[in-house]
Amino acid sequence: MRILIVGGSGFLGRELVRQCATEGHVVAATYLTRPGTAAGVTWLPLDVRDRGAVAGLIGAFGSDVVINAAFRQPDWATTAVGAAHVAIATSANDTRLVHVSSDAVFSGEAITYTEDCVPDPVTPYGAAKAAAETAVRVTNPAAVIVRTSLIIGDGDSSHEALVRSLAVGGMRGILFTDDVRCPVHVRDLAAAIVELACSDRAGIHHVAGADAVSRYELGCLIARRDGLDSARLPFGRRADAGLRGPMDVRLDCGRTQPHLATRLRGAREFVR
Template identity: 80%
Template sequence: MGGSGFLGGELVRRSVMDGRVVAATYLSRPGAAAGADWLPLDVRDRTAVAALIGEFGPDIVVNAAFRQSDWVTTAMGAAHVAVATSENGGRLVHVSSDAVFSGKAVTYTENCVPDPITPYGAAKAAAETAVQAIDPTAVIARTSLIVGDGGSPHEDLVRSLATGGRNGVLFTDDVRCPVHVRDLSAALLELANSDRAGIHHVAGADAVSRYELGCLIARRDGFDPARLPFGRRADTDLPGPVDVRLDCGLTQRHLRTRLRGAREFVK
């Protein structure tokens, strides 16, 4: 679910390369990845979700569908996918987010209780609760800022800021554990094919600020990092957690996929 997004597209590409029969859903337009059946779906429509999953009969469903400003898509949509997948005997991997945490504790393990402070974080936390209640065998994979080799929204933002094409700043106190989209997709599919269940943290090994990450991306892409505007989230009235670090040590011990840090994969 959510195959046309940045993560969804990589999941489709990797699954097709692995020789799987892949159906990928989209809300407004199909993705660019070849080799998949692209199917329109609004996860807010419980009947449509049940019909599609019932007709296709997937062995594995990875739910990467979300909309930050839409509770029904993010929270209720996850419940609809979980119900339909469970009823059809499929294996569910639900993609969650570090947004379920406030940042008060800074570092979070898999057994930490969500304490979201934004509507999006609350929707993601509600989705986790629903998925666990509906299907205790499902994997819930919390991740962080997703980066690639040039195609992610954060990378687009950095390039726009570096060239003066967009106003804004990169926060020096807004810390996350960025993950490469290839590492994340490989880990999600590995978890899907395992006997693991419950909460897993799947993020990068490095805790970096959005500004430091921006500097890494700028250097890689041939831009002067000195051109990047910076500031502190604490000096603004923007809602949201500041420093949230997912401890992935427990999950990493069960994965063959190595979750690299941004200082390694952004070169």
């Protein structure tokens, strides 16, 4: 199968590239500023904000599947408009699309969210992700939309780097005790995405970890795994900090998990 991974140089993108290449697919991956290093992969420069460039690349590569993992949190044009460009191009070329979305589309008011819950974002990033979902559903109805949560690795994610820095006093900050998510391991997430890409599934799917944990609890798990003193981690309540944004957002994956061979582990299991 010919698979194009848009945003292949990012944290999730690199794992998608690795797994797709390992499974023997013909893989191309795009990057904005710097290509990845995976061997046997065609690296292609692409700015998803350029509709003509997106259309030209997707048409030229002749993909069976496009997986869109590209985003930039503060940039509406990349996260929302860029996603629309990818959706339009895949639809025009009759190409299967898997679009990666986020639990940021929800406010946290309901706490637990299933796939049929209506997005109610309260941040610009959440609004951009919700707009991207709408563009994908309207433009390419057969597409898969994968909503996920905080992505963790084996020490190489941005959240893990933050925890290590806080634990050794390298930077100032707070891990919130009331900011709850369902962290997912990047390998589990990528494997589930590849499964869905190779299936006949369509529509919204939730792919997140089995455990709902606060950022502080997750930080303690990471610190202990890395041999650091979790007692040194600064903590507090987001509610007291006055920061805008969702606090407790839990993606219910009960409808998606039965369709996956990949088991979505919880953070208490995969952070060891």
